[in-house]
Amino acid sequence: xxxxxxxxxxxxxxxxxxxxxxxxxxxxxxxxxxxxxxxxxxxxxxxxxxxxxxxxxxxxxxxxxxxxxxxxxxxxxxxxxxxxxxxxxxxxxxxxxxxxxxxxxxxxxxxxxxxxxxxxxxxxxxxxxxxxxxxxxxxxxxxxxxxxxxxxxxxxxxxxxxxxxxxxxxxxxxxxxxxxxxxxxxxxxxxxxxxxxxxxxxxxxxxxxxxxxxxxxxxxxxxxxxxxxxxxxxxxxxxxxxxxxxxxxxxxxxxxxxxxxxxxxxxxxxxxxxxxxxxxxxxxxxxxxxxxxxxxxxxxxxxxxxxxxxxxxxxxxxxxxxxxxxxxxxxxxxxxxxxxxxxxxxxxxxxxxxxxx
Amino acid sequence: xxxxxxxxxxxxxxxxxxxxxxxxxxxxxxxxxxxxxxxxxxxxxxxxxxxxxxxxxxxxxxxxxxxxxxxxxxxxxxxxxxxxxxxxxxxxxxxxxxxxxxxxxxxxxxxxxxxxxxxxxxxxxxxxxxxxxxxxxxxxxxxxxxxxxxxxxxxxxxxxxxxxxxxxxxxxxxxxxxxxxxxxxxxxxxxxxxxxxxxxxxxxxxxxxxxxxxxxxxxxxxxxxxxxxxxxxxxxxxxxxxxxxxxxxxxxxx
Numbered sequence: 352x353x354x355x356x357x358x359x360x361x362x363x364x365x366x367x368x369x370x371x372x373x374x375x376x377x378x379x380x381x382x383x384x385x386x387x388x389x390x391x392x393x394x395x396x397x398x399x400x401x402x403x404x405x406x407x408x409x410x411x412x413x414x415x416x417x418x419x420x421x422x423x424x425x426x427x428x429x430x431x432x433x434x435x436x437x438x439x440x441x442x443x444x445x446x447x448x449x450x451x452x453x454x455x456x457x458x459x460x461x462x463x464x465x466x467x468x469x470x471x472x473x474x475x476x477x478x479x480x481x482x483x484x485x486x487x488x489x490x491x492x493x494x495x496x497x498x499x500x501x502x503x504x505x506x507x508x509x510x511x512x513x514x515x516x517x518x519x520x521x522x523x524x525x526x527x528x529x530x531x532x533x534x535x536x537x538x539x540x541x542x543x544x545x546x547x548x549x550x551x552x553x554x555x556x557x558x559x560x561x562x563x564x565x566x567x568x569x570x571x572x573x574x575x576x577x578x579x580x581x582x583x584x585x586x587x588x589x590x591x592x593x594x595x596x597x598x599x600x601x602x603x604x605x606x607x608x609x610x611x612x613x614x615x616x617x618x619x620x621x622x623x624x625x626x627x628x629x630x631x632x633x634x635x636x637x638x639x640x641x642x643x644x645x646x647x648x649x650x651x652x653x654x655x656x657x658x659x660x661x662x663x664x665x666x667x668x669x670x671x672x673x674x675x676x677x678x679x680x681x682x683x684x685x686x687x688x689x690x691x692x693x694x695x696x697x698x699x700x701x702x703x704x705x706x707x708x
Numbered sequence: 709x710x711x712x713x714x715x716x717x718x719x720x721x722x723x724x725x726x727x728x729x730x731x732x733x734x735x736x737x738x739x740x741x742x743x744x745x746x747x748x749x750x751x752x753x754x755x756x757x758x759x760x761x762x763x764x765x766x767x768x769x770x771x772x773x774x775x776x777x778x779x780x781x782x783x784x785x786x787x788x789x790x791x792x793x794x795x796x797x798x799x800x801x802x803x804x805x806x807x808x809x810x811x812x813x814x815x816x817x818x819x820x821x822x823x824x825x826x827x828x829x830x831x832x833x834x835x836x837x838x839x840x841x842x843x844x845x846x847x848x849x850x851x852x853x854x855x856x857x858x859x860x861x862x863x864x865x866x867x868x869x870x871x872x873x874x875x876x877x878x879x880x881x882x883x884x885x886x887x888x889x890x891x892x893x894x895x896x897x898x899x900x901x902x903x904x905x906x907x908x909x910x911x912x913x914x915x916x917x918x919x920x921x922x923x924x925x926x927x928x929x930x931x932x933x934x935x936x937x938x939x940x941x942x943x944x945x946x947x948x949x950x951x952x953x954x955x956x957x958x959x960x961x962x
Contacts, residue, residue, distance in 0.1 A: 375800055403799045408825035412792040415785065415822070419765070419793030422783045425800050445786050556781035556797070558804055560760040566775040568766075568784035 353534045360494070360526040363501035363533050364430060364456055365390035368402070371505030372539040373454075374425035375403040377416035379435060382468040383524040384458035387430040400541050410435035414442030414455070421451035422567045424551030426508050426542070430456035432524075433474050434465060436482070443517055444483025447584075448569030450554075452511035454504060455489070456520040458527035459665075461692045469692020470524030472614060475669035478521050479643045486581055488588050490518040490595065491642040493613040497531035505539070512550075514591055521642060523665065525615035525694065597640035598649050602628065606635025608708070609653060611674055612663040613639050615694075620663050622697040623704065634704070642670070650677045659683040661704055666690060683707070726754040732776045739939025741929030742770060744896040745838060746777050748906045749807075752913055753780065762805040763797050765790040767814035770844040774809050788819025791826035794833045798916075805913055807834035813843045816852040816878040823882070830887030830921035834912040837879065837924065840931040841950065848934035852876040855949055860934070875953065879926045883959035889920035891960040895928045895951075897943040911961075920962070928954050 358366070364387045368376060378388040388406060396402040403420075407413040413429045420427030431439060436457045446453055457478060461471035481487050490510050492503045500522060507518035542550070548557060556565055571577045601621050603609060608627075612620040617638035627634035637653065639646050650660075659682050662671035671686040678684050685707045689695045714720060728750035736742045753759050759780055766774040768787035775782035785793045790808035798806040815823050815837050823835065842860055843849040849862040853875050857866040867875075883891040890912055894905040905927055912923035928950050932942035 375796060377796060403796075405795070405799065407792070408821055411789070412795075412822055412825065415789035415792035416796035418785070418789070419783060419796035420800050422793065423763075423797055423800050427796065427800070441786055442789070449784075556763045556783050557801065558760045558763070559779070559781050564775075564778070564780040564782060566782040566784065568775065568782075570772060570784060 353536075355532045355534050357530055358497060358533050359386055359528055359530050360497040360500040360522060361386035361458065361528070362390045363497040364504060364520070365394065366533070366535065367501040367504035368428060369394065369396045369400060370536055370538040371508055372400070372426060372541040373402055373428060373504070373508070374541055375405070375420045375427040377405050377407050377413045377420070377427070377429050379407050379410045379413050379431065381410075381432045381435045383460055383470070383527050384430050384432045384456070386527070387456065402541065410438040411442070414439035417453045417455070418442055418446050418449070418451065421446060421453040422556045424547040424555035424557055428454035428456065428504070430458065432458045432460045433462050433471070436474060436477070440477070440483035443489065444481070444485055444487060445569050446517045447483070447487035447489065448485060449567050450515040451517070451567070452508070452515050453517050454507040454511055454520065455517060456522065459521065459523040461690060467692040468524070470615065470665060470694065471690065471692065472523055472616065472665035473669070473690070474521070475642065475664070475666060478519055479645070487584060488591070488643050490514065490516055490591060491521050492518065492597070493521050493640060493642050494526055495614055495617050495638065496526065497529065497533050500526060501533050501535070510595060514587055516587065516591070521614070523614050592644040595641060596644045596646050596649065598646040599638045599640060601636040601638070603635030603637055603653060605633055606653070606656065607633040607658050608635070608704070609657050609660045610634065610636045610663050610704075611639070611650065611660060611670070612636065613642060613670065616663045616665060619695065619697055619700065623700045626697055626701050627704070632708075645673050647677045650674060654678055654681055657682055659685060659707055661707060662686045663700065664688040665694065726750045728754045728759050728779055730777055730779050734777065735773055736770065737933040739930060739932040739942060740770070741840065741896050741927065742838065744902060745836065745905070745927055745929070746774065748896070748902065748909055749836065750778050752906060752910045753778070756910070756913060758805050758913070761803065762807070763801070765793050765797070765806070765808045767808070767810040769811040769814050771809055771811060771838065772845070788814050788817070789822055790814070790819065791822040791831070791833070791835065795826050795829070795831045798831055798833050802832070805834070805916055807836060807913070809836045810838070811844070812837070812839045812841065812851040812853040816876050820878070823878070824885070827882050827922045827924060828885045828887045832916045832919055833922060834916050835922065835924045836909065837926040838929050839926055839954065840929040840934070841875070842931050842934040844931050844934050852878070855953060877954070879924065879959065882924050888922045888924055888960060889962050890915050890923040892924070892958045893926040893928060893954060893956050895946070895956060897930065897946060928956065
């Protein structure tokens, strides 16, 4: 019987990092995710796995430490919350432009500005559409439980290395702070120097033994070279969109109406579905697990059986735009959201939903 | 007179280009100090036998392309962030020699936080700081180290303290930090200065394996294009104006 421990989502990120063989964590305190680094500092994984944990002087430094670590073929990560992620966006653009693997966790809080320390999903646009400058996409996983927080660290690293692309775990203050049972997996050892050389020697800065020096840069002053590179990046994103969509559904098979919700809102959405079903309304739910790539085909295939869709978000309406692009006017796509750290309850949502029927 | 066949005999060789330097043609302006400092670093790497154990981190600015000239592994950092990359690289690969190469805009303006904190943590890295008192790559704007009265594209009437603040003696600040073990200011305008700078850079690289903390080598440099003078005049201007404000020598060695 696997060990199950009661812990916060943020703590689960820390244990998930250690257990998936993460080489380095670089972070800066910010509410509501500070437990990630606090847990790592308490557990001291450098004594066991050799994982490096460092408190940086700023989020800017954190993401650039991640950049440096990723250059070395190491599994490196950081975590922060919305204002800190804004500071990291320059670094994320460099990491995407240099085609490096890394994991960044965003435990979203409300904005804009310093905003609130309460939960939000207001960084959907920033995260899914890039965030930093230039044409790039991170791979985005949206956890809905502490177990997801634990599991997604390893999964995000696998995806990041598969595509040499940053992967973001887009959580929110609810998922980060709430305590749930988490089943720990058998710990994977960190990669050895030999394994890293076998896997990454063609590009990584691990010492130029037996070859000429590698250079990791996102700079090319020749416009044709830069365009060729950008086209190559877009091909990679097309491959990611074709192969890496993850989603789940709840009572969607016979649904006439559909809620689309991610993260904590998908948990609340499930309850809304149950309440509606008690009243004989055939409501179902689709939860995008990857926000980039977005489950376009999966939503598209449900449209013929649906009368309308309700996008449920903790923001002013962001993911709803991507749903509308998929639906393309065939059926109404409605939106309901709360902001500023306010969280709707299922009854409130059901009432709103009924008015859209 | 020896004929050509005599001259190329190995026993008559008096100087050779280190194989750590690639054959790419330098993009730097004639008279610029970067090429000399690149050569010094390349020679130190060769002499220490650490070509396959050295990771360089290039900045944003003229020397962004340092990776085109030294045949080692390179990371190209975002503007000012090289010490953050170096921190992670050294901590994750402690058996490697890790150095940043940064200009005055990169290190002393946009990257002030990263360099101060990396030095204060005592990261076992080498920081090479090229101070030519101007932004070269972007066309000669005021740098944090631009002297009072110095004319640049953004101080067309000369740098004024009341408008632009004072030139930043960041190396003096760095020397105050407990994390640094070796802080020195050198130059490369004549053979004697080149030899001293090479000695300093070698010491800095050796320090980085001794867990003594950060080694910081400033090289007061010329930018004749940015200063709009000839290379010879640039050396003279540097000696007359830069050296009094940025005096050469070791500030810390422990």
